[in-house]
Amino acid sequence: YEDARRHLVETRELADRCGYDWLAAWSRSQLATLDLASGQLEEARTLLDDSLTLSLTTHDSRNVSLILIEFARLALAARDSRRRSPPEAN
Numbered sequence: 908y909e910d911a912r913r914h915l916v917e918t919r920e921l922a923d924r925c926g927y928d929w930l931a932a933w934s935r936s937q938l939a940t941l942d943l944a945s946g947q948l949e950e951a952r953t954l955l956d957d958s959l960t961l962s963l964t965t966h967d968s969r970n971v972s973l974i975l976i977e978f979a980r981l982a983l984a985a986r987d988s989r990r991r992s993p994p995e996a997n
Contacts, residue, residue, distance in 0.1 A: 908941055908944065908945065911937075911941060912938065912941055915934050915937050915938045915941070916934075916938070918930065918934040919931060919934035919935060919938065922934055928961045928964060928965045929961075929962075929965050929967055929970070931961055932957075932958045932959075932961035932962040932965065932967065932970055932974075933958075933970055935954045935955070935957050935958035935961070936954070936955065936958040936962075936970065936973055936974050936977060938954050939951040939952075939954035939955045939958065939977055939981075940977060942954065943977065943980055943981060943984055946984075948981060948984055948985055951977070951981055952981060955974055955977055955978055955981065958970070958974050959971065959974045959978075962974060
């Protein structure tokens with residue numbers, strides 16, 4: 908995952924610098940996928956929010972669809988982590 912993360916961070920930085928919004932959105936969604944896989948839910952949410960905003964401005968329905976799938980995976984992961992946590996005291 909670390910090699911993939913390094914390459915995707917580099918891709919995101921280059922896309923941001925060049926103003927290539929499609930690639931900036933895609934790289935963020937892929938980084939979010941890695942964050943979900945490693946349990947970094949807040950980082951994934953931030954990346955998905957940014958990716959969705961960029962994808963909507965580029966009118967890229969394919970990437971929007973992929974991001975929505977990742978948001979669903981994030982919701983499942985968040986619900987699962989709450990289920991595993993100890994019950995709150997009354």
